[in-house]
Amino acid sequence: MLSFSTNPFPIPETERLFFREMTIADAEAFFKIRSNKEAMQYLDRPLANTVSDAVSLIEKRFAIKMAQTGLGWAICLQSTGEMIGDMGFYRLDRENYKSEIGYILGPAYWRKGYAAEAMKVVLKFGFEVLGLNKIESDINPENLASIHLVLKMGFKQEAHLRQNLLFEGKFLDSLIFGLLSSEWA
Numbered sequence: 001m002l003s004f005s006t007n008p009f010p011i012p013e014t015e016r017l018f019f020r021e022m023t024i025a026d027a028e029a030f031f032k033i034r035s036n037k038e039a040m041q042y043l044d045r046p047l048a049n050t051v052s053d054a055v056s057l058i059e060k061r062f063a064i065k066m067a068q069t070g071l072g073w074a075i076c077l078q079s080t081g082e083m084i085g086d087m088g089f090y091r092l093d094r095e096n097y098k099s100e101i102g103y104i105l106g107p108a109y110w111r112k113g114y115a116a117e118a119m120k121v122v123l124k125f126g127f128e129v130l131g132l133n134k135i136e137s138d139i140n141p142e143n144l145a146s147i148h149l150v151l152k153m154g155f156k157q158e159a160h161l162r163q164n165l166l167f168e169g170k171f172l173d174s175l176i177f178g179l180l181s182s183e184w185a
Contacts, residue, residue, distance in 0.1 A: 012121045019073035022058050022086060026074055029083040030054040033106045042143035043104060044167045068094065075118050084109045087122050098134035115149055123153060127181045137177045155179045
């Protein structure tokens with residue numbers, strides 16, 4: 001069974017970004033992203049209405065890390081230290097060596113290559129450090145930018161699940177993409 005250690009917490013980095021564990025001190029920055037309708041339009045999760053909502057989400061991330069059912073990072077700019085989003089592994093299936101990847105960036109950081117830069121590092125960590133065999137992505141079919149991103153990273157579409165999710169009184173479809181460790185370059 002897959003097992004991993006988060007002590008010390010892994011801190012990958014790139015030329016423009018570094019990744020660290022999100023803390024309660026990030027609640028304001030996280031709230032700014034999770035309360036932004038544009039940023040959340042395809043996430044199919046409720047908007048954060050208060051900073052307390054962001055604190056609860058950060059505490060949930062800490063709990064999934066402790067239970068070894070997920071691992072996530074704050075994505076920060078090397079130049080300023082500013083948190084611009086988060087990315088990580090959720091629904092970690094340790095018995096089957098697979099996980100779902102999830103991510104969000106503030107809209108001010110879209111179309112600048114940050115998501116691709118971050119995803120390369122997180123995928124590498126997932127395959128080479130965690131030892132995952134498969135990483136999946138569950139995407140709203142209207143989220144063309146995310147679809148483009150995962151295809152660029154080598155993911156293959158595996159399913160179109162019709163009316164897979166009930167959100168705000170509407171049934172929504174999901175596109176499921178997968179990337180195997182043997183396909184990772």
